[in-house]
Amino acid sequence: MALMVVLMLAIVAIAATVVIRLGFGLGHGAVEAGQFTLPEGEVLSVGRGEGTVLFLVRAEDGVQTLYVFDADDGGAPVSATVVSR
16 A cells, blocks of 8 residues: 555656646747747757747858847847857
């Protein structure tokens, strides 16, 4: 009986971990491309933060820039940072 209780608690813990890690119920939907105005170049990655969306873009000349947009304000640009490696 004790083993069954421990097994059930483990299943609940695993399910809770999956829900938390995947962010279900946090209001983060898909990023809509039409909401943001990006310069010409290849989008290397997209990320989300607290009320922000980040894009890493490589321009045609090879310069990589990290663009931060406000997700709550209709995609208003916040900052642009050149990434040097």
